[in-house]
Amino acid sequence: DAKTTQPPSMDCAEGRAANLPCNHSTISGNEYVYWYRQIHSQGPQYIIHGLKNNETNEMASLIITEDRKSSTLILPHATLRDTAVYYCTVLLIQGAQKLVFGQGTRLTINP
Amino acid sequence: DTEVTQTPKHLVMGMTNKKSLKCEQHMGHRAMYWYKQKAKKPPELMFVYSYEKLSINESVPSRFSPECPNSSLLNLHLHALQPEDSALYLCASSPLGRSREQYFGPGTRLTVT
Numbered sequence: 001d002a003k004t005t006q007p008p009s010m011d012c013a014e015g016r017a018a019n020l021p022c023n024h025s026t027i028s029g030n031e032y033v034y035w036y037r038q039i040h041s042q043g044p045q046y047i048i049h050g051l052k053n054n055e056t057n058e059m060a061s062l063i064i065t066e067d068r069k070s071s072t073l074i075l076p077h078a079t080l081r082d083t084a085v086y087y088c089t090v091l092l093i094q095g096a097q098k099l100v101f102g103q104g105t106r107l108t109i110n111p
Numbered sequence: 112d113t114e115v116t117q118t119p120k121h122l123v124m125g126m127t128n129k130k131s132l133k134c135e136q137h138m139g140h141r142a143m144y145w146y147k148q149k150a151k152k153p154p155e156l157m158f159v160y161s162y163e164k165l166s167i168n169e170s171v172p173s174r175f176s177p178e179c180p181n182s183s184l185l186n187l188h189l190h191a192l193q194p195e196d197s198a199l200y201l202c203a204s205s206p207l208g209r210s211r212e213q214y215f216g217p218g219t220r221l222t223v224t
């Protein structure tokens with residue numbers, strides 16, 4: 001399984017865009033990029049996923065570089081409730097799904 | 112209904128006890144998962160069930176025994192645990208189609224004394 005590398009922590013001001021980077025340089029052609037987040041003392045929450053095109057949903061946008069070796073999760077207008085640990089992972093969508101979490105980025109939104 | 116429920120929320124057990132954790136979902140998902148999460152660490156996969164059959168066991172000690180009695184229920188039977196097994200135990204489910212986002216429950220916080 002491809003591994004991911006994320007900065008351990010980031011800060012962002014409330015109302016600004018939070019851009020969370022992730023490196024996955026060993027990703028294979030049929031592996032998807034998935035993002036989850038975990039707010040303190042809760043179960044992880046799915047945010048978004050993509051293969052090679054940029055994706056957007058009601059929570060966030062995902063930008064994947066053309067070589068697919070890195071991606072950026074964008075929270076367009078961060079709120080205090082977005083303070084959480086954000087996990088980037090890569091996944092084959094076939095057979096049983098083996099989700100392997102890296103260390104994640106602890107994002108703190110400051111008022 | 113997009114919820115995964117887990118019971119109990121908290122559990123304290125002695126090393127000689129037998130207890131079970133329960134997980135339930137009604138989203139029609141055919142894959143279910145158990146994860147273990149220690150404090151300040153990411154969740155670690157323990158077991159995966161696909162179509163009610165065990166498909167992945169991440170070399171988990173036999174004192175943890177999973178069971179999937181039907182497509183909505185997942186149990187984790189605990190016996191002769193050690194204090195280092197104290198952790199947050201998370202259950203998740205996912206569809207087995209193209210979009211495989213996992214839905215997580217709130218977890219059971221287990222303390223072994």
